[in-house]
Amino acid sequence: MSWHHDHKTKEGSMAHPSDGMAWKHFDSENPDFAKEIRNVRLGLCTDGFNPNNSNSIPYSLWPVFLTIYNLPPWMSMKDSFVEVSLIIPGGKSPGQNIDMFLRPLIDELKELYGEGIEVYDAYRKENFIMRVILLWTVSDFPAYAMLSGWSTHGRLACPYCMGDTNAFWLHAGGKTSWFDCHRRFLPMSHPFRTDIDGFRRSTSSLVGPPPELTGWEILEQFSNIPVVYEGVTHPKHKDPKFGKTHNWVKKSIFWELEYWPMLLIRHNLDVMHIETNVFENPFQMVMDTSKTKDNVKARKDVEQFCNRPSLHVSSGNNNKILKPKAAYTLTKKEHTP
Incomplete structure (x- = not known):
């Protein structure tokens, strides 16, 4: 149109x-x-x-x-x-x-x-x-x-990937994750597709995106x-x-x-929910506020699925769990200009 x-x-x-x-x-x-x-x-x-x-x-x-x-x-x-x-x-x-x-x-x-x-x-x-x-x-x-x-x-x-999805279960977080499902939409020659360290551990993405179904094909499904x-x-x-x-x-x-x-x-x-998930959640994570999604459970899932040892949690005194500060978060001094 x-x-x-x-x-x-x-x-x-x-x-x-x-x-x-x-x-x-x-x-x-x-x-x-x-x-x-x-x-x-x-x-x-x-x-x-x-x-x-x-x-x-x-x-x-x-x-x-x-x-x-x-x-x-x-x-x-x-x-x-x-x-x-x-x-x-x-x-x-x-x-x-x-x-x-x-x-x-x-x-x-x-x-x-x-x-x-x-x-x-x-x-x-x-x-x-x-x-x-x-x-x-x-x-x-x-x-x-x-x-x-x-x-x-x-x-x-996902109503677009439908039955052809690579989603998996996060054991610590207790929820389904679509992390690393986006690489299949990149051009086949994109270097990210063969990167086995930057995404899920020892995983490449050589499959293409799910097929784009016509309305008549979708209607046939149900x-x-x-x-x-x-x-x-x-x-x-x-x-x-x-x-x-x-x-x-x-x-x-x-x-x-x-x-x-x-x-x-x-x-x-709608725009309001896109704004919440695309802006507010990453913002809270970068600012390292109490509302961040980058919590201990998330770090445990990172340890299981990704090759990022700098983000692994550890046990300190009195078995207290220590969560190292990530490179993508700002310090208190960096919060203000």
């Missing part, structure tokens, strides 16, 4: 909000839909929160927002252009049952894409048949599982898995391949949209 602005106004503002609906109009994957530049592109966002503002009264309320991507960036995120399409009540997260609450919305999206609806363009002062397409969803990682149907827990949590509202959410007898070759728990309701397999990106992670 590409961006285009038909009506230039002073300082990037719009003469009328409906004028901004022509901002984005080209779609190489769906040229018929793109013929009408005012057809609407939507994004769906959801997350749970406690309206009581108190941990002593647990409650999880899930609003589902629709954002309009036709509008330019300085308008699309304004609260006046974000619609609360539905609110999911309940004392806890809806989990995989979220599809039952999304049913009315999906039915409307199917109708708006196929038949469209006659609307009035206040800027051009004319009626036209408007159609609507849902581009993707935006959520955190747990909600990603609820919306996509791919469980984000366990060794196969063609025999029922949707939530057709059966039991958590059957007593799970698929014996679950957690071994796949992590599908349901056929998401979004696959009822006829264009869903054609989309290149269906589910996105």
Whole structure:
């Protein structure tokens, strides 16, 4: 997709909000839909929160927002252009049952894409048949599982590597790790691929990345898995391949949209959680704060899987465990300029 602005106004503002609906109009994957530049592109966002503002009264309320991507960036995120399409009540997260609450919305999206609806363009002062397409969803990682149907827990949590992952278990940390899985995405001639000391001990990476599956190939993977509202959410007898070759728990309701397999990106992670994991955690580690992930358990796992003796923990007086300071952390004197 590409961006285009038909009506230039002073300082990037719009003469009328409906004028901004022509901002984005080209779609190489769906040229018929793109013929009408005012057809609407939507994004769906959801997350749970406690309206009581108190941990002593647990409650999880899930609003589902629709954002309009036709509008330019300085308008699309304004609260006046974000619609609360539905609110999911309940004392806890809806989990995989979220599809039952999304049913009315999906039915409307199917109708708006196929038949469209006659609307009035206040800027051009004319009626036209408007159609609507849902581009993707935006959520955190747990909600990603609820919306996509791919469980984000366990060794196969990555929805892109899917069953073709090199994740392994950290014995001291007690969790799954995807450390060193990234080398497979490098060019085959990259020197990191043959480095047996800088990553996992005595390990090279000579395999390529997992295959990029089309939407139709992904759909084939769970063609025999029922949707939530057709059966039991958590059957007593799970698929014996679950957690071994796949992590599908349901056929998401979004696959009822006829264009869903054609989309290149269906589910996105929101900026807030990317910021936490990509910036805050490394920052806390470099600053060597009490919130650092570089703890004793992590050092014990480093000793088991990596060739980095400078990071190994040792026993001091009274059997106290000593954790040597790492080269990537700052001293107290270096904390301030």
